[in-house]
Every structure is written in structure tokens, then in C-alpha cells.
Amino acid sequence: MNRKPVVVVTRKLPPAVEQRLARDYAPRFNTEDRLYTTEELRQHCEGAQAIVATHTEKFSADVLARLPDSVRVIANFSVGVDHCDLAAARERGIVVTNTPDVLADATAELTMLLILGAARRASEGERLIRGGRWDSWSPTFMLGTQVTGKRLGIVGMGRIGQVTAKRARAFDMQIHYHNRRRLDPELEAGAVYHDSLDSLLPQSEFLALHCPNTPDTRDLFNADRIAQLPDGAIVVNSARGNIVDEDAIIAALRSGKIRAAGLDVYKKEPRIRPEFAELANTFLLPHLGSATHETRDAMGFRALDNLDAVFAGREPGDRVA
Numbered sequence: 001m002n003r004k005p006v007v008v009v010t011r012k013l014p015p016a017v018e019q020r021l022a023r024d025y026a027p028r029f030n031t032e033d034r035l036y037t038t039e040e041l042r043q044h045c046e047g048a049q050a051i052v053a054t055h056t057e058k059f060s061a062d063v064l065a066r067l068p069d070s071v072r073v074i075a076n077f078s079v080g081v082d083h084c085d086l087a088a089a090r091e092r093g094i095v096v097t098n099t100p101d102v103l104a105d106a107t108a109e110l111t112m113l114l115i116l117g118a119a120r121r122a123s124e125g126e127r128l129i130r131g132g133r134w135d136s137w138s139p140t141f142m143l144g145t146q147v148t149g150k151r152l153g154i155v156g157m158g159r160i161g162q163v164t165a166k167r168a169r170a171f172d173m174q175i176h177y178h179n180r181r182r183l184d185p186e187l188e189a190g191a192v193y194h195d196s197l198d199s200l201l202p203q204s205e206f207l208a209l210h211c212p213n214t215p216d217t218r219d220l221f222n223a224d225r226i227a228q229l230p231d232g233a234i235v236v237n238s239a240r241g242n243i244v245d246e247d248a249i250i251a252a253l254r255s256g257k258i259r260a261a262g263l264d265v266y267k268k269e270p271r272i273r274p275e276f277a278e279l280a281n282t283f284l285l286p287h288l289g290s291a292t293h294e295t296r297d298a299m300g301f302r303a304l305d306n307l308d309a310v311f312a313g314r315e316p317g318d319r320v321a
């Protein structure tokens with residue numbers, strides 16, 4: 001009888017995903033959901049054939065080099081793979097997969113929440129009520145910015161950017177976007193393509209960041225880029241903290257150049273710059289983009305589909321290395 005492949009599961013996953021893992025594999029679960037040190041990870045991987053990982057594990061070249069030779073595949077429970085050195089994995093002969101598509105709806109929904117929350121001062125209003133400080137109302141009380149009819153610039157028109165565009169159209173937003181390549185007209189659905197950020201940013205009354213974190217996009221959104229936005233623009237980021245120069249956005253939020261920001265991701269999660277919480281014009285969430293029951297199950301199943309393919313000798317659908 002064939003022995004089931006041993007799979008190290010680095011974090012606690014939704015019950016249905018862990019049940020499928022237990023049915024089809026010999027999983028080593030992280031029942032306490034504690035972050036492993038590199039040495040602990042290496043030890044857990046002794047004799048294992050696969051790892052199911054999340055973005056909280058960093059697979060640098062050094063970490064990959066220390067994994068036992070038995071490990072053949074890292075099936076990520078994430079679409080972003082900036083936590084993995086893909087070139088080093090390739091060199092080491094380790095297959096790496098991700099979970100695209102299945103989190104586009106949840107992340108686009110959250111992006112709309114960031115847009116609305118930032119534009120309508122939702123965090124400020126909530127804090128006022130929860131702090132027992134709401135004592136009056138007037139016609140000019142806590143005015144925000146209307147979303148309807150405004151121009152939304154989208155940086156990165158992949159799957160998540162495209163769903164965000166669709167949701168934003170329901171608010172009659174006019175979609176402008178920059179992407180490495182222009183989309184086909186049916187996917188573009190009337191959105192205005194800009195072949196550079198220099199062209200997109202001055203048009204963006206609202207700006208949504210949806211590009212991956214790569215060496216090319218690190219600190220992409222810096223003081224020079226911010227200066228290109230219209231005064232009082234609203235910026236949201238549900239992609240990765242690394243694409244934003246946090247000093248620059250804090251300065252722009254202070255000066256009012258950026259009227260408000262909705263942020264779900266930060267450079268050094270889960271530690272965030274205290275200025276973000278101190279500023280009144282921020283709407284902040286703790287990396288919840290894909291955090292719905294439906295999507296987390298789908299991400300887990302997609303990761304397991306990839307594992308199944310590898311162990312059946314097939315090419316996994318979402319191979320990135």
C-alpha cells in the first residue's frame with residue numbers, strides 16, 4: 001500500500017480544508033497556530049514531502065536551502081508569492097504554487113469597503129460613537145467625499161483589479177487603469193488605459209493599488225508619485241504594504257494632499273506605524289482582504305488541488321516555480 005505523502009501545514013487552516021488534508025495526506029498540523037522559527041520549520045519538515053504555507057512564512061534562499069531534500073512542493077495558501085524566493089526554489093527543484101482567482105471577489109469587496117470607509121470617514125465616526133463623544137449634529141457635521149461619479153485609478157489590472165473595477169462601476173465610478181499590458185476590450189469594459197503612472201495618477205481622484213510586490217514595485221507609491229495625484233485624492237491599498245513608501249503617505253495624509261487613505265496592508269505587519277492609527281483620516285484593517293469563510297475554504301481547496309496534481313504526477317494548475 002502506498003504511504004500518504006507527509007504534509008507540513010504551517011498555520012491553522014479552516015476545518016473543511018484540514019479535514020480534506022487529513023483524508024488524503026499525512027498532515028502535520030500546527031494546532032496552536034504559532035509562527036514557526038526557521039529551525040522549527042526545518043525540524044517539522046524532516047521526512048515531509050510537502051508544505052502548505054501562508055504569507056507569514058518567509059521562504060528566502062537561505063530558508064529553502066535548509067529544508068530537507070524530501071520536500072518537493074510548497075503549496076501556498078495565498079495568491080501573493082512575495083514571501084518566496086522563486087528563483088531559489090526553482091534552483092532547488094522545489095515546486096511552488098499559489099491560489100489565484102478564488103480571492104478576487106473577497107479582496108475587491110474589501111477594496112470597496114476601504115474606498116467607502118475612507119471617503120465617508122467611517123473610522124472617525126465609529127470612534128466618536130464608541131468613545132461616547134457624539135453630542136451634536138449639524139448640516140456641516142463630518143462631511144465626507146462622494147464616491148458616485150468620481151474617477152477611480154487602478155494600478156494593476158489583474159483579476160482583483162478587474163473585479164474592483166466592476167464593483168466600482170456600480171457606484172458609477174469612471175475607471176482608469178495602468179497595467180503592464182492593455183486588457184482586451186471585453187475585459188476593459190470601457191475603462192481608460194494609461195500606459196504609464198505619469199498619465200494615470202493626475203486623473204485619479206481615487207486610487208486603488210492592486211499590483212504585486214516585486215523588486216520593481218517596491219515603494220512605487222512614493223512622494224513623487226503622490227505629488228502627481230490631484231489634491232485631496234483618496235488612496236486605498238489592499239495589495240501589499242511594500243509598494244507604498246509609508247513616510248511619504250503619512251506626510252501626504254498630514255498635509256491633506258491625500259484626503260484619506262484606506263489601508264489593509266502594511267510594510268511590517270502586524271506591527272504598523274503608530275502614525276496611521278493617530279491620524280484621523282485613515283481607515284485601517286488588519287490584512288483582511290481574503291478573510292471570508294467562503295474564500296478561505298476556496299483558497300485551501302485550491303492549494304490542495306495543486307498538491308494533488310503534484311502527487312499524481314500532473315502539472316499543478318497554479319505553478320509559479
Ligand code: 8YV
Pocket residue numbers: 053054055056077078079080081103287288289290291
Ligand atoms: C491572504 C493575501 O490572507 O493571498 C494573498 O496574497 O494577501 C491574503 O489575502 C494571505 O496572504 C494568506 O497567506
